[in-house]
Amino acid sequence: MRSLRGKSVVSLCVTALAVAVLAAGSTVAQATTKTLTVWLMPDAASFGTALADANKAFEAAYPGYKVDVQTQTWGDHLKKFDATLVAKSSPDVIEFGNTEVLKYSASGALTDLTSQRSTFANNATWLKALTDAGSYNGKLYGIPYYAGARAIMYRPSMFAAVGIKSAPKSYAEFLADGKLLMAKYGSDKDFSALYLPGKYWYAAMSFVYDAGGAIATQTGGKWAGSLTSDAAITGLNRFKELSDTLSRADKAGTEASQWDVFNGGKVAMSYSNGWESCCIAKVGTDWAFFPMPSSTPGKASPAFLGGSNLAVPTYAKNAKLGATWIRFFTNSNQMTTIANSGAIPNNTRMLGLITGAAAPVAQAAKNSWFVPTATNWVNVENANTLQNMLSAIATGSKTVKQAASDASDEITKILNQ
Amino acid sequence: MKSKSSIYSNISGIFAIALMGFPVYWMVVTSFKPKDDILSTHPSFFPHTFTLDNYSQALGKYGFTQALLNSVYVVIGTVVISMFIALFAAIAVARMKFKGKSIFIMSILLVQMVPLSALLIPLYILLTKLHLVNSLAGVVLAYVAFVLPFVVWTLRGFLVNIPLDLEEAALVDGCTKPQAYRHILFPLMAPGLVATAIFAFIQAWNEYLLAYILLSDQSKITMPVWLGSFTTRQGTDWGPLMAASCITAVPVVIFFLFIQKQLVQGVTAGAVKG
Amino acid sequence: MSIAAVRRRKISPWPYLLIFPSILALILILGYPIVKLLNLSFQKYGLTQIIAGRGVGVGLKNFTDSLSDSNFWTILLRTYAFTFCIVFVTIIVGAAMAHLMLRMHNVIRILLTAIFVMVWAMPQLVGISIWRWLFSFNFSIITSTVRSLGFPIANHNYFQNIISGFTIIGGCVAWGALPFVTISIYAALTQVPKELIEAAELDGATRFQVFKNIIFPMLFPIYIILISLSVIWDFQIFSHIWVFLDARPAPQYFTMAIYAFEQSFGQSEYGKGAAISILMIIALLGFTGYYLKQMVKIGDGQ
Numbered sequence: 001m002r003s004l005r006g007k008s009v010v011s012l013c014v015t016a017l018a019v020a021v022l023a024a025g026s027t028v029a030q031a032t033t034k035t036l037t038v039w040l041m042p043d044a045a046s047f048g049t050a051l052a053d054a055n056k057a058f059e060a061a062y063p064g065y066k067v068d069v070q071t072q073t074w075g076d077h078l079k080k081f082d083a084t085l086v087a088k089s090s091p092d093v094i095e096f097g098n099t100e101v102l103k104y105s106a107s108g109a110l111t112d113l114t115s116q117r118s119t120f121a122n123n124a125t126w127l128k129a130l131t132d133a134g135s136y137n138g139k140l141y142g143i144p145y146y147a148g149a150r151a152i153m154y155r156p157s158m159f160a161a162v163g164i165k166s167a168p169k170s171y172a173e174f175l176a177d178g179k180l181l182m183a184k185y186g187s188d189k190d191f192s193a194l195y196l197p198g199k200y201w202y203a204a205m206s207f208v209y210d211a212g213g214a215i216a217t218q219t220g221g222k223w224a225g226s227l228t229s230d231a232a233i234t235g236l237n238r239f240k241e242l243s244d245t246l247s248r249a250d251k252a253g254t255e256a257s258q259w260d261v262f263n264g265g266k267v268a269m270s271y272s273n274g275w276e277s278c279c280i281a282k283v284g285t286d287w288a289f290f291p292m293p294s295s296t297p298g299k300a301s302p303a304f305l306g307g308s309n310l311a312v313p314t315y316a317k318n319a320k321l322g323a324t325w326i327r328f329f330t331n332s333n334q335m336t337t338i339a340n341s342g343a344i345p346n347n348t349r350m351l352g353l354i355t356g357a358a359a360p361v362a363q364a365a366k367n368s369w370f371v372p373t374a375t376n377w378v379n380v381e382n383a384n385t386l387q388n389m390l391s392a393i394a395t396g397s398k399t400v401k402q403a404a405s406d407a408s409d410e411i412t413k414i415l416n417q
Numbered sequence: 418m419k420s421k422s423s424i425y426s427n428i429s430g431i432f433a434i435a436l437m438g439f440p441v442y443w444m445v446v447t448s449f450k451p452k453d454d455i456l457s458t459h460p461s462f463f464p465h466t467f468t469l470d471n472y473s474q475a476l477g478k479y480g481f482t483q484a485l486l487n488s489v490y491v492v493i494g495t496v497v498i499s500m501f502i503a504l505f506a507a508i509a510v511a512r513m514k515f516k517g518k519s520i521f522i523m524s525i526l527l528v529q530m531v532p533l534s535a536l537l538i539p540l541y542i543l544l545t546k547l548h549l550v551n552s553l554a555g556v557v558l559a560y561v562a563f564v565l566p567f568v569v570w571t572l573r574g575f576l577v578n579i580p581l582d583l584e585e586a587a588l589v590d591g592c593t594k595p596q597a598y599r600h601i602l603f604p605l606m607a608p609g610l611v612a613t614a615i616f617a618f619i620q621a622w623n624e625y626l627l628a629y630i631l632l633s634d635q636s637k638i639t640m641p642v643w644l645g646s647f648t649t650r651q652g653t654d655w656g657p658l659m660a661a662s663c664i665t666a667v668p669v670v671i672f673f674l675f676i677q678k679q680l681v682q683g684v685t686a687g688a689v690k691g
Numbered sequence: 692m693s694i695a696a697v698r699r700r701k702i703s704p705w706p707y708l709l710i711f712p713s714i715l716a717l718i719l720i721l722g723y724p725i726v727k728l729l730n731l732s733f734q735k736y737g738l739t740q741i742i743a744g745r746g747v748g749v750g751l752k753n754f755t756d757s758l759s760d761s762n763f764w765t766i767l768l769r770t771y772a773f774t775f776c777i778v779f780v781t782i783i784v785g786a787a788m789a790h791l792m793l794r795m796h797n798v799i800r801i802l803l804t805a806i807f808v809m810v811w812a813m814p815q816l817v818g819i820s821i822w823r824w825l826f827s828f829n830f831s832i833i834t835s836t837v838r839s840l841g842f843p844i845a846n847h848n849y850f851q852n853i854i855s856g857f858t859i860i861g862g863c864v865a866w867g868a869l870p871f872v873t874i875s876i877y878a879a880l881t882q883v884p885k886e887l888i889e890a891a892e893l894d895g896a897t898r899f900q901v902f903k904n905i906i907f908p909m910l911f912p913i914y915i916i917l918i919s920l921s922v923i924w925d926f927q928i929f930s931h932i933w934v935f936l937d938a939r940p941a942p943q944y945f946t947m948a949i950y951a952f953e954q955s956f957g958q959s960e961y962g963k964g965a966a967i968s969i970l971m972i973i974a975l976l977g978f979t980g981y982y983l984k985q986m987v988k989i990g991d992g993q
Contacts, residue, residue, distance in 0.1 A: 037633070042649045070633050073645040075938060079956050080630050083541035085741050089550070091633075103959070107738035148650070189845050190458065199939075250828035252851045254937050257456055257652055261829050264458030275651055281453050306650075314742065382957035384939045391941075395851070426794035430803055433788055437866065438806040440821045443832075444813060447821075456824070460832040502712040509709035510990060516702075521710055522990040526919070526983055528721060530975050531728070532927050534952050535968035538961065539724035539731075562720035565713055567920070573990065574916065578882060612878065616871070619811050641814055653820075662817045669812035670805075 035068045036321055037091040039081075041308065042071050043343075044095075047146075050337040054329040067325065081313075085109055090313035092322035096142060098133035098307045099371050099378060105134070105141035106375040111312040111319050114140045121331040122347035129305035129370040130346055136373070142309030143326050144346035146338055149303045149365040150202060151289045152194075153262065153272035158185070167290035170297035171210075171238065178246040181268045188266060189248065195261055195270040196243050198251035198394030199387040202304040203271040208235035209369040210294050210301040215386070216372040216411050223374045223415035225408030227389070228401070236393060236400050238295070243394045251394040254387070262287075273306075274354075274361035275342055289360040291367075305368035307344070374415045385410045448472070448659035455655045471660035478657065483636055484643035487553060488622060489668070491639055494557035495621035496614050499564050500572075503613075507572035508598075525566040533563070537630055544631060551633045559627055564617045571616070575609025576602070611676050622669060640665050731965035738959045746962060753966035762942075763950075763967075767974055770926060770946040774978070777861045777868075777928075778921045782914070784865065785872030792877050807870035815867070819934040822863040826850075826935075850936065853943050860931050868924070872917055879913045880906070912989050919982040926975050947971040 036058075044051050055067040070091065072080065078100065084090045096104070104110050117123050117140050126144045134142025154167075159177070162184045168174040181193035196203060205215060213232030216225050226232060243251065249261070259276040261267055265283060270276075277287055291300035310330070312322040328334070330346060339345040339353035344365050354362035371377050380386070389407035392398040398406070447455055448471050450464045475481065510518065540559060541550065549555030579602060587597040625641035632638050644665070647658040732753055734746030757763045792800050810818070824830055826849040837844055850856035883906055891901050929948040932940055940949055951971055955964025976983070 042646045043651070046649070046651075068634065070635060071646055073629065073642075074648060074650065075645075076626065076629055079537065079626075082738075082741065082956070082959070082961075083538045083630055085738075086538050087542050087545040087550075088744070089545055103738060108742045109738065189843070248846070250846070250848050252848050253828050254939065256937055257829070260456035261458060263453060264829070266458065273651075278651070279452070379958045382953065384941065387939060388941055422796040422799075423794045426791040427796050427799050429788075429791050430795045430799040433791075434799070434803050434806050437803075437810060437869065440818060440825070440866070441806065441809045441813060443821050443825070444817060456830045458829055460824075460830055460835055462832070502716060505709040506713040509706040513703070513706040513709075515706035518706070519987050519991050521714070522987050523983075524717075525713075526923075526986060527972075527976075528717060529920075529923050530927075530972045531721075531725060532929075532948055532951065532968055532971065534929065534948070534955065535728055535965060536721070536724040539727035540720070542727070543720070543723045558716075559720055562716050565716055569713060570916070570990075574913070612874070615811075622812075623815050625814075625816065641816070644814060644817070655820075658817065662814050665814060666809060666812040670808060673805075673808045673812075 033066060034064055035066050036093075036318060036325055038067060038069045038093040038322075038325060039072050039077065039091045040069055040095050041074060041077070041097075043308075044069075044071075046341060047343060048337045048341045050334040050341075051329070053337065054325070054331075054334050058325050058328045061328075062321065062324075065321065085313070085315065088315045089317075090315040092312065092316040092318050093310055093325055094313055095145065095308050095310055098130055098142075098147075098305070098309055099381060101133055101142040101309050101311060102136060102373060103375060103378045104311070105136035105139075109314055110141040111314055111316070111323070112139050112141060113143065113312065113323060114138075116323055120327055122335065122349060125347040125349040127305065127307075127344075127346060127348060127365060127368075129368045130307050130309060132370055132373060133307075134309040134311070136375075142311045143330060145308040145310045145330060146346055147305050147307035147344040147365055148273050148275070149305055149344060149361050149368060150206075150271055150273055151291045151303065151361045151364045152269050153276060153287055153289055154269040155267075155283065155286050156288050157286045158268045168293050170293050171295040171301070172297075174293050175242065175245070178242070178269070182246055185266075185268065190264075190266045191268075192246065192248045192266065193268045194242055194246040195249045195258055195267040196239075196247040197249040197253045197255050197258065198243065198391040199253060200255040200271065201386040201390055202306070203255070204236070204239040204390050205386070206271075206292060206301050206303060206369065207238045208232045211235035211238070214372070216374065216415060218372070218374070223372065223412065225411030225415075227404040227408040227411070233400060233404060236404055239390070240393050240400055252391045274344065274358045277358060278342075288357050291360050291364045300364065300367055302367050302369040303364040305365055305370060307346075372415070376415050376417055379414050379417070380411055383410070383414060385414070444659050445663055447655060448663050450656065452656050455659075471656035472664075474654075474657040475661040475664065478646075478661075480635055480638070480643055480646075481661070484638055484640050485665075485668075487637060488640040488665075490553055491556055491560065491628075492618055492621045494553070495560040495564065496617045498557065499561045499568050499617050500610065500614055502561070503565055503568040503572055504610075506569045507576055510569065511573045511576035525569055529566050533627065537626070540627070541630055550631055551637060553632075553637060556628055556631050556639070557621075559631065560617075560621045560624065563627075564620050568613050568617055571613045572606075572609055575606055575612075579605045615673070615676070618672060619669070622665075728965050728968065731962050732969050734962045736960070736962035736965075741961075749962070753963045754970065756963065757967055757970060762945075763970075766945050766947060766950050770948075770974075771978060773857060773861065773928070773946060774922060774926045777864050777925045778918060780861070781865045781868045781872055781921055781925075782918060785869055785917075786876050786914075788869070788873045789876035789880055792873070793880055804874070807874060810867065810870050815930060816934065818867060819863060819931055822859070822866070823935055826859050850944075856935070856944065860928075860935050863935070864925060864928055864931055868921060872921070875913060875917060876910065879910050883909050915982055915985045915989060919979055919986055922979050922982065923975065926971075926978065947974065 040051070051069065055069070058067055059065060081090070081094060120143055127147055130144035130147055134140055134144060158181060162180040164177050164180065168177050178193040185191045186193070208215065208227070211231045211234040213229050213235050214226050216223050227236070258270055259272065259279045262270050262276070263280040263282045271292065280287060292303065294301040310326045312319050312326070316322050335345040335347065335350055336353065339350050342354070342358065344351065344354065344362055348366060351362045351365060385407050389403045392403040393400050446464060449467050451466055451468045451470065454465060509515070510522065544550045544555045544559070547555070549558060583601050584597050587601050588594065592600065623641060625645065628639045629642045629645065632642060644658060644661055647654045731746065733748060733750060735749045736746040740746045792803065795803070825833055828846050828848050834844065834847055849859055887905055888901055891905055896904070927948050928946065929952060932944055932946060932949055936944055947967070948971070951964050951967040954960050954967055
């Protein structure tokens with residue numbers, strides 16, 4: 001009896017150990033097949049067959065290699081990347097949001113691809129904002145992948161109901177139209193002529209750049225926040241004016257899920273990404289886009305260009321093939337597939353592929369602004385400096401001047417750290 | 418100690434069920450709502466239209482079965498290994514006097530105070546060196562270390578409550594020490610083992626960040642990491658995510674049903690003490 | 692008892708053999724990371740240093756920088772207050788529910804237990820997200836229910852006021868913790884021998900006296916354990932604040948965990964983040980000092 005029990009304990013121990021060893025062993029065994037590790041964000045799944053086609057073509061050209069695409073999450077992928085940097089075991093290709101690349105380019109975490117630039121398709125017509133995002137000190141680290149731009153998504157039926165015949169051509173017209181809409185529908189407390197959440201900094205900064213201002217400027221190698229300039233203050237005042245008169249959105253909230261609010265039917269206009277039209281089934285076909293007009297009549301206000309870049313980490317096991325894979329994934333075939341799926345391709349030549357209601361968004365990609373190309377910019381984003389400033393302005397807890405000066409100081413401090 | 422039911426308690430019980438259960442209810446209801454009604458500016462307590470789309474989307478999404486299997490593997494590994502190791506330590510702490518005992522207890526408590534996010538990167542380096550990155554065994558090992566302090570501590574609590582005289586009586590009756598443990602201690606410990614196992618189970622089943630950092634291959638990710646793939650730049654796809662969460666919850670509930678008999682038995686066994 | 696006492700005087704290898712696997716697992720997995728954390732806290736360790744493969748020693752700078760930052764002290768006090776409130780509410784409500792469970796009808800008690808298990812079984816991030824919806828600006832079922840009752844209130848941002856914001860976040864934390872606390876207390880209560888209470892009641896003791904003189908002393912250890920563990924866990928609350936505030940908490944919502952995290956992963960100052968984490972552990976030790984002592988005493992044997 002007793003020995004039996006002893007045996008069972010021992011066998012349990014052995015099993016547990018064996019399991020651990022087997023599991024550990026299996027990873028070692030796998031290392032013999034050659035793999036190319038690619039980190040992409042989940043968005044790639046919505047780009048039709050682009051990814052599958054690129055992998056097929058790559059594996060055909062390099063037999064013996066298998067592309068291992070590992071889907072990352074937006075919230076945590078940089079943590080994981082930092083960990084791999086410390087352990088010096090990075091993937092061969094990594095996707096960054098375009099505002100995330102710079103910090104890594106500047107710190108030497110990415111391979112310099114400048115000399116290979118000419119081997120990438122469409123490199124002469126790459127979107128400037130994406131190219132800028134992938135560059136540091138005149139060198140190229142991140143290859144433009146795809147972009148997202150914003151324009152005004154609106155309800156034509158509501159415009160017709162208040163007698164607006166064509167899209168506004170200037171900021172003044174835009175404001176006047178908004179007031180008309182507000183006068184007609186505004187008795188409903190949830191209605192917004194323009195849905196403009198207080199922390200929506202991509203929208204607010206467009207006014208700053210349209211007025212000729214900037215978030216920060218560089219002089220003699222030093223960055224300084226420049227939100228207190230007259231031009232920037234003019235832009236911020238326009239944001240405040242629109243927020244006060246046309247918007248019933250959350251003054252202290254973000255633009256997250258704004259399409260769901262649009263879908264609720266009580267929004268006449270919102271400053272939206274092109275893809276947001278995917279998710280507004282309740283308004284049926286009653287939606288269209290026009291570019292946000294500039295304060296200069298007849299021109300469009302610059303739009304923030306979001307998007308992604310692809311890069312090859314310094315510690316990639318196979319940096320050369322990593323760059324090759326990017327070449328396969330960003331060639332004209334794949335870019336056409338991506339454009340046809342509704343995302344903005346990485347070059348101006350193919351913008352015309354986006355037709356129909358979303359065409360104004362693609363056009364907005366031509367006239368865009370981008371965040372300061374300072375090494376530490378992403379730290380400003382992580383510190384939420386701009387969101388906090390805007391929400392202070394929108395809620396009225398600070399004057400425009402005070403909020404702008406506080407934020408400007410903080411930006412100067414972070415950028416020069 | 419159990420008493421007859423009273424109206425007052427029953428009413429507060431129903432109230433507690435409603436309050437505690439509402440978020441659970443909301444998860445289930447949402448999983449049956451069509452995409453357009455999920456984040457609605459006019460939310461409703463019941464779905465206007467009932468759909469199974471979310472379930473078919475969730476189940477059809479790449480990697481569901483694999484992620485489920487991986488989670489099951491990780492959970493079983495964590496629970497079995499941590500319970501096994503911890504039981505020994507708990508017996509020592511609860512039943513024996515030895516030098517350095519308070520140091521051992523102290524360090525077990527201290528370890529729990531270190532925030533996980535501070536250990537993420539060092540842990541990644543360590544497991545890289547041990548060739549345990551991107552392997553489920555590495556995740557199991559890390560989870561064991563994280564649940565161990567709590568498991569030891571709780572098991573100790575249950576062990577201490579078992580009266581010494583029973584064990585000694587058994588020894589006097591000619592049982593060997595292992596026999597005494599097997600026939601007297603283990604049955605009495607059942608509720609403790611079960612409660613602790615539930616804890617380790619839930620921890621390993623729900624942990625996200627560590628699993629995300631440590632596992633790379635799509636074929637190795639666990640359920641919580643897989644759930645993360647419903648969030649893109651375009652926001653989170655709530656319907657399928659809720660459906661998947663409901664499905665994920667099922668094994669836990671089954672585990673609980675399976676174990677409930679033990680719990681009840683254990684509770685009555687505990688009455689021996691009186 | 693005396694036989695056992697005599698036997699225990701001899702130094703036996705058994706206890707050491709028994710705790711060995713646990714110690715091994717802890718040292719193997721957590722030893723190096725903890726040492727590394729200490730090591731990092733004395734270095735400047737940003738991205739540049741990561742790429743270079745080595746940090747730059749800065750002595751105590753990371754610590755003195757944090758301690759001389761007035762934000763640090765505000766955040767610390769806020770974290771203490773937040774932790775205290777949540778633990779207080781969780782334990783009181785948990786104890787009340789456990790006592791009520793004893794007197795509930797079987798069906799209701801089993802239902803409640805089932806709900807507890809489901810709360811547990813919900814992926815944490817999903818649970819928090821659902822709470823987030825309940826109190827969101829545009830999609831809140833609470834705001835809309837109030838409206839459908841005939842009060843025409845406007846959409847409301849529940850997080851603009853930090854008291855209301857922290858109350859909701861705390862409520863969500865408590866909701867997640869209550870199943871564990873309640874079930875633990877309930878399990879302990881069922882172990883209190885009925886005969887003891889009946890005897891006391893026969894002797895004319897009031898219900899309060901029974902609680903004070905019999906139940907509470909018997910449950911004292913479990914309360915100490917639950918309180919200390921709750922304090923340790925709630926002090927480190929991170930995901931709740933993170934999700935409720937769209938991963939972009941404003942400075943007035945910073946707690947120690949968020950602060951350390953921001954420094955490490957937000958600003959890539961891993962050295963400073965490590966120092967803050969260590970200060971956080973020390974702060975936690977100070978907060979739990981009494982309970983820790985009690986726990987060690989409980990563990991060391993009566």
